Amino acid sequence: MTLESAMSFLAAVFLFGITPGPGVFAILARALVGGVGSCALLALGMVVSDIIYLVAACLGLAVIATLWGDAFTVIRIVGAVYLIYLGWRMWRAPLDLEGENAKGGATGMALSFVQGFLISASNPKVILFYIAFLPTFMDLAALDAGDILLASALTLIGLMLGLMMIALFAAKARRFFRTQASVQTLNRSAGSIMIGAGVFLATKH
Template identity: 60%
Template sequence: MSFESAITFFIAIFIFGITPGPGVFAILAKAMVEGSRRCFMLALGMTCSDIIYLTLACLGLATIAEHWSGLFTLIRWVGAAYLIYLGFKLFTSKPHIDPTTASVAKRSSLEFIQGFLISASNPKVILFYIAFLPTFMDLGALDHNDIALAAGLTLFALMLGLMLIAFCAHWASKRLQSPTAMKRLNQSAGSIMMGAGVYLVSRS
């Protein structure tokens, strides 16, 4: 991959990362209520899942999307159920800072898994990379360095895009500090997260 191709690849992945979807909606909802820092492991989980798909696409294992369709369906339902559960808890929570913070700490170890499930639930991502990668590299002549470079660029681009979204969402939410505003914020964030879960379930 040339320097020019690497730059173009990075920009394209960045745009792909901030395109609205279940992952972006989950980041928005979490950042609005819990802050941008709490989104790091969630974003990292989504990014790692994408990198796995990218690597599989580079290795020519596209048939995995068909052969493991049952597994992807199970992952999608688990991820959707968890999103709806978290969204419902946000929607019904009281606008107090301390209890919210405590509940966040208890589930911090699940944030990476949640992010991974959100992204892994969509086997069509691997098809995107299969169609996308030949624009920037010859898939028939790849070596380990090319795959490592593509994975590194994807990691940086996706994390940058997702954390930028998280920062902007948190910045906007800080302007809403009254109890009424916090209640509406929780309800809005919860609705977004539940909507992302419903989208995962309804997607073919």
């Protein structure tokens, strides 16, 4: 991969990361409720899932990903139901003016990572991106281990940068919610975003 193609790939991945979809909606909802710090492992889970798809495409397994059929449909529906469940939990969350309800500790961190991984793994947009656009930036037939490692690193940087920027902007908006009524509105807005992401994912083919 040349320097020019690497920079172009990084820009494309960044733009892909901030494109509205279930992952972006999940980051927005989490940042509005828990702040930017609560989004780091959620975003990392999404990125790790994306990198797995990237490596699969580099190794010539993209065709298999398009032929998952019923298995992929089950994964997508489970992911959608989980997002809707999270949205319902946010909608009913107790009022917390100090943001103390955000889960912490090893269990909460692991759960955030798994949530992010499932959201990205069940999103058809991820598969289509790497299948359709990867050949634009590199010759898949001439790839070596170094190229795959570089592409993975660029994906990690581009996606984390995009997702955490979204989290930062959402977290700044959170500062305006200081009364019980505004926090309730915030929780329900975030829950509605998450439920909407689940519905979007369930109906996306």
